Amino acid sequence: MTDVLMVEDLAVRFRGESGVVDAVEGVSFRLREGETLAIVGESSSGKSVTALALMRLLGGPPNCVVRGRATFMRQDGEALALLSLPETRMASVRGRDVGMIFQEPMTSLNPVHRIGAQIVEGLLAHERLSPRAAEKRAVALLDHVGIPEPALRARAFPHQLSGGMRQRAMIAMALACRPRVLIADEPTTALDVTIQAQILELIRALQHETGMSVIFITHNLGVVAEVADRVLVMYAGQVVEDAPVDVLLHRPQMPYSAGLIGSVPRLDDVRRRGGRLAAIPGNVPDPNTRPAGCTFHPRCAHARPDPCETARPALEYVSDGHTVRCARWREITV
Amino acid sequence: MNSPLLQVTDLAKHYPVAGGRTLRAVNGVSFTLRAGEVLGVVGESGSGKTTLGRVVLRLTPPSAGEIVFRGQDVTHLSRRALRKVRRHMQLVFQDPYASLNPRMSVEQILAIPLQVHEPSLGRADRRSRIEEMLRTVGLFAEAADRYPHEFSGGQRQRIGIARALICRPELLVADEPVSALDVSVQAQVVNLLLDLRERLGLSILFIAHDIAVVGMISDRIAVMYLGRVVEIADTLSLFNRPRHPYTEALFSAVPDLGGRRDRILLQGDVPSPVSPPSGCPFRTRCRYAEPDCAVEVPSLVERSPGHLAACHRPELVLASPLSDVAPLPRLR
Numbered sequence: 001m002t003d004v005l006m007v008e009d010l011a012v013r014f015r016g017e018s019g020v021v022d023a024v025e026g027v028s029f030r031l032r033e034g035e036t037l038a039i040v041g042e043s044s045s046g047k048s049v050t051a052l053a054l055m056r057l058l059g060g061p062p063n064c065v066v067r068g069r070a071t072f073m074r075q076d077g078e079a080l081a082l083l084s085l086p087e088t089r090m091a092s093v094r095g096r097d098v099g100m101i102f103q104e105p106m107t108s109l110n111p112v113h114r115i116g117a118q119i120v121e122g123l124l125a126h127e128r129l130s131p132r133a134a135e136k137r138a139v140a141l142l143d144h145v146g147i148p149e150p151a152l153r154a155r156a157f158p159h160q161l162s163g164g165m166r167q168r169a170m171i172a173m174a175l176a177c178r179p180r181v182l183i184a185d186e187p188t189t190a191l192d193v194t195i196q197a198q199i200l201e202l203i204r205a206l207q208h209e210t211g212m213s214v215i216f217i218t219h220n221l222g223v224v225a226e227v228a229d230r231v232l233v234m235y236a237g238q239v240v241e242d243a244p245v246d247v248l249l250h251r252p253q254m255p256y257s258a259g260l261i262g263s264v265p266r267l268d269d270v271r272r273r274g275g276r277l278a279a280i281p282g283n284v285p286d287p288n289t290r291p292a293g294c295t296f297h298p299r300c301a302h303a304r305p306d307p308c309e310t311a312r313p314a315l316e317y318v319s320d321g322h323t324v325r326c327a328r329w330r331e332i333t334v
Numbered sequence: 335m336n337s338p339l340l341q342v343t344d345l346a347k348h349y350p351v352a353g354g355r356t357l358r359a360v361n362g363v364s365f366t367l368r369a370g371e372v373l374g375v376v377g378e379s380g381s382g383k384t385t386l387g388r389v390v391l392r393l394t395p396p397s398a399g400e401i402v403f404r405g406q407d408v409t410h411l412s413r414r415a416l417r418k419v420r421r422h423m424q425l426v427f428q429d430p431y432a433s434l435n436p437r438m439s440v441e442q443i444l445a446i447p448l449q450v451h452e453p454s455l456g457r458a459d460r461r462s463r464i465e466e467m468l469r470t471v472g473l474f475a476e477a478a479d480r481y482p483h484e485f486s487g488g489q490r491q492r493i494g495i496a497r498a499l500i501c502r503p504e505l506l507v508a509d510e511p512v513s514a515l516d517v518s519v520q521a522q523v524v525n526l527l528l529d530l531r532e533r534l535g536l537s538i539l540f541i542a543h544d545i546a547v548v549g550m551i552s553d554r555i556a557v558m559y560l561g562r563v564v565e566i567a568d569t570l571s572l573f574n575r576p577r578h579p580y581t582e583a584l585f586s587a588v589p590d591l592g593g594r595r596d597r598i599l600l601q602g603d604v605p606s607p608v609s610p611p612s613g614c615p616f617r618t619r620c621r622y623a624e625p626d627c628a629v630e631v632p633s634l635v636e637r638s639p640g641h642l643a644a645c646h647r648p649e650l651v652l653a654s655p656l657s658d659v660a661p662l663p664r665l666r
Binding site: 042043148162163164165192193194195196197198200201219220221222223225226249259260261262263264265266267268269270271276277278279280281283284 | 378486519521522525545569570583587590599655
């Protein structure tokens with residue numbers, strides 16, 4: 001399968017009043033055609049910043065410095081260096097080659113414009129269409145993402161739709177120009193579980209139909225199990241484990257990955273009455289004061305003073321397609 | 335059997351809306367909560383679960399029905415009389431960011447309930463009560479001198495829990511206390527509530543939309559749909575043998591670590607409570623609905639001891655999540 005997106009050594013540094021923050025450090029991955037890559041981690045792990053940096057939505061120096069390489073392969077075979085592309089060309093990548101959906105559709109949709117008009121705007125910006133044809137396409141898109149009475153809803157304002165319907169409208173907008181890649185940043189976190197199931201099903205069906213690749217950003221490994229082919233686990237700005245989804249869920253090597261798996265409440269947990277979830281103790285470190293050595297060691301049950309507190313572990317090869325950032329992964333069973 | 339801590343009978347909350355119509359947010363709900371028990375209330379947005387919690391606490395007056403708390407009818411108590419009762423019933427909110435005043439230190443936040451309910455407490459005693467409470471919820475005593483923005487979401491929710499518990503209430507209403515948190519932190523807070531319930535003998539009304547989380551913590555579960563309880567049972571009984579198609583669908587929606595499986599996808603959203611469907615409120619999204627379901631509203635019927643369901647088709651055998659969740663196979 002061909003690669004659609006290649007990211008090498010991506011780093012994002014923010015400079016603010018409280019000093020320098022390395023939000024993302026040395027992130028590398030490849031996204032293949034038709035693949036769903038999940039980026040998993042807690043708040044402030046750098047997972048959203050990674051996506052925003054690739055889309056060049058972070059602002060520029062001196063407050064934000066992005067380093068590394070990101071190559072996007074267009075449908076016609078042209079390779080685009082995303083991080084150095086002129087802004088005018090980047091604007092045509094966003095929305096046409098790469099679509100994005102976010103956690104809270106209410107903040108991503110313009111509250112004073114009708115749903116249909118917002119989709120039409122994107123279509124007219126990227127494709128040669130008459131306004132009439134664009135309007136027809138917008139209604140067809142809303143129909144396609146399962147919005148009932150699409151012609152009526154196209155004339156509605158965002159606040160007149162439910163959370164699930166707004167997220168469907170966002171997806172219609174993101175997919176309007178048939179992008180090769182969809183970046184979905186916590187698209188179901190603000191939704192009811194029932195509506196989450198609908199949205200996951202919709203994304204899967206659309207992906208199956210169009211062959212697009214998806215980068216799915218989430219903190220919930222239960223959701224990952226439902227959608228992903230491959231998983232990148234991030235912690236404190238770094239990739240700490242990278243594996244195919246089955247391998248990660250069944251044979252995680254990094255204690256942090258195992259902790260995330262244990263945190264997911266499962267329906268059969270009710271059999272252990274009064275039992276406790278296997279929570280990860282403590283909190284994600286403040287990006288200003290990350291611990292020395294392995295950044296996860298203060299929360300890790302397997303940590304030893306040597307080497308965990310002294311040296312920053314490297315990403316090590318476990319098997320084909322599986323790497324882990326843990327100095328003790330050979331000795332421990334997580 | 336002791337008398338229940340909380341007894342709610344035929345409770346209703348109606349709001350007038352434009353056009354002379356009525357929104358029935360809570361529509362004839364009855365349940366009891368025993369001392370030391372955790373009752374889960376589960377349902378989607380628009381099911382009326384949050385309104386139910388607010389009416390039970392008398393934060394908003396009920397339109398009809400009766401609330402008996404600690405043997406006292408609190409349905410029509412005056413504001414003044416309510417203040418005495420409130421000490422024993424407290425609320426934890428969903429959003430740990432919006433529910434703490436950013437201009438107040440944690441000590442000031444936790445001092446307010448003490449000043450209201452225990453005004454005779456001296457300054458030093460108040461401080462030590464606050465420090466003790468912070469340790470109880472897994473924070474450090476020094477947290478008292480900090481401000482909300484210095485804490486993570488999970489820590490803020492601990493502060494919200496500390497505020498609710500500082501006057502030692504008997505009833506805690508927790509409205510989606512973990513929905514806004516990361517899964518890892520959610521597990522910490524669920525575990526904390528389980529600890530507190532054991533240590534303090536707390537009774538909890540735990541309101542959430544995720545039935546897996548509700549199942550972790552609850553002794554009994556009430557499933558709500560369009561303002562009504564459609565099923566109520568012991569947690570194990572509900573999980574072993576769900577008797578309402580809506581409950582079956584809620585189970586099916588939970589993302590599973592075992593990966594993709596066939597789901598019962600609920601179509602569309604909860605209908606508007608202003609114009610609910612005729613007959614069974616769930617029939618428009620129910621895969622088992624028959625024409626007869628549109629005629630009458632089904633009543634809650636006891637189907638096995640302590641297990642009640644409101645469904646016109648009692649013959650249905652619905653899927654239990656405990657029979658089809660395969661344990662995660664170990665590959666190694």
